[in-house]
Amino acid sequence: MSIAPSIQVTEDGQAFRAAPEARPDDRFATLDELVAGARDAIADDGLWDFLEGGAGDEQTLADNRAAFARLRLRPRLMSGIGVPSLETTFFGIELGVPILTSPFGAEGQFHPEGHLAVARANAVAGAASIVPEASTFSLEDIAAAAPRAARIMQLHPMGSERTVAWMIGRAAAAGYGAICFTCDCPTAGWRERNLRNRFDVDLAAVSGNYPPDGEVGLEEVFGQLFRRDEPIWTWERLAAVAAEGGLPWMAKGVLTAEDALAAAHAGARAVLVSNHGGRQLDGAPASLSQLPEIARALEGGAVEIALDSGVRRGADVIKALALGADAVVVGRLAAYALAAGGERGVARMHELLREEMITIMSLVGRERIADLDRSMLQAP
């Protein structure tokens, strides 16, 4: 995997940025045009299907979008509000926009700068990165690409406790403030597009944290996704490793009140309501549909809530926040933006999301993120 010319790697292996801050790529007038730009940039149909596709019949993938489309926003007139502010805090992080980018792995296949570019664009936009364990780049290089940016490290609670603890230590040393444990992926989902296409992820694209000459091998960490021969971890095992690691953590993949409470009991400070973008259990409900159940279960406690799966525009972010999320995570949307235009593409995504959110907040008469609530929503 080659590193783009604007990135230089120092002798100790740290990547840094040589070029000045990238301007948003205004060739793309809408978020849809970023998707079209990604399609143009990704020549390999198998790779495109890997990005686009979901598990099984892709019912959950479709439901994620349908759930957003069903919700209606109630306009409010003559509100007297000024320019809406998108600033908020989530998980102890001060955000300029209520948005984080999701940990999408193998991202160097979409653009050679991968999460280095995403992290830099996020830093400028005031968004935070959830950096994937299966990134093309090491967590240290991504931290160095945007040193002042807020970042959370995603890990799989899988394999040996020793390796997970070692990765938490690496993340803490590189300045990551928190861990996001992906709990819905103890085995890879049944993704038929990949089977039909005979598509395999390029191992170099997922080995940033586990290089061939490194301390821990790729097979040791991710082999279980396909071998399926070890017991799935429990909340107790996760709680013990997380407590020893000492960083605050969130559980990714929560879709039920039962699991939200179990995660809270295990010590999670936040849950990420997610069905992995429809890529894991087909037939699982849309994340947005589960948000009220989870918000109710966690009401009155200190556990915060983020949501991903199906977010494709600013209106979706607003709807999720109104329904009880504290922050929203964008997955494929950020991957499309990255593929379409690298750092400038992701910067453009943030710009378009921001403008749309401000427009909507003006039309529903809400000045601050904290003002968004269920009274502005109407089911058809």
Ligand SMILES: Cc1cc2nc3c(=O)[nH]c(=O)nc-3n(C[C@H](O)[C@H](O)[C@H](O)COP(=O)(O)O)c2cc1C
């Ligand atoms: C290409 C791709 C790779 C992904 N890799 C990971 C991963 O390594 N770890 C993880 O927790 N989630 C992974 N995800 C899931 C995302 O983090 C996120 O949950 C999902 O994309 C949200 O749905 P959306 O794409 O509809 O926004 C991946 C998603 C995509 C599209």
